[in-house]
Amino acid sequence: MSEAINLGSIDDIDEGEAKVIPGDENGTGEDIAVFHAEDGNFYALNDECTHETASLADGWIEGTEVECPVHSAKFCLKSGQAMCMPATIAARTHKVVVQDGAVMLYPNCPVAAQV
Numbered sequence: 075m076s077e078a079i080n081l082g083s084i085d086d087i088d089e090g091e092a093k094v095i096p097g098d099e100n101g102t103g104e105d106i107a108v109f110h111a112e113d114g115n116f117y118a119l120n121d122e123c124t125h126e127t128a129s130l131a132d133g134w135i136e137g138t139e140v141e142c143p144v145h146s147a148k149f150c151l152k153s154g155q156a157m158c159m160p161a162t163i164a165a166r167t168h169k170v171v172v173q174d175g176a177v178m179l180y181p182n183c184p185v186a187a188q189v
């Protein structure tokens with residue numbers, strides 16, 4: 075398992091919002107978006123829509139999905155699965171754990187599908 079990155083308190087990312095951890099900070103070379111979903115949980119996806127180039131962190135969170143701000147493809151925050159066109163390829167997931175009130179990101183530790 076990769077080393078965890080402490081992103082700070084759960085209160086630092088409001089529900090319905092996302093925080094981007096740049097690739098040079100998370101060690102993967104690719105930006106990762108950590109979402110505070112409307113189910114109260116935290117999820118992480120690579121911060122790039124798999125359709126074209128767009129930041130998913132700039133999109134809209136609805137329940138446990140995020141809608142791309144450019145062409146409105148939706149991705150499941152739990153599995154990364156593309157839920158509708160125009161995206162057909164899943165976004166890469168990373169494990170997130172809340173530990174003692176802190177959000178811990180495990181880059182390169184994919185999440186098994188939970189849908």
Ligand code: FES
Pocket residue numbers: 123124125126127128142143144145146147160161
């Ligand atoms: S760039 Fe995201 S749906 Fe097209």
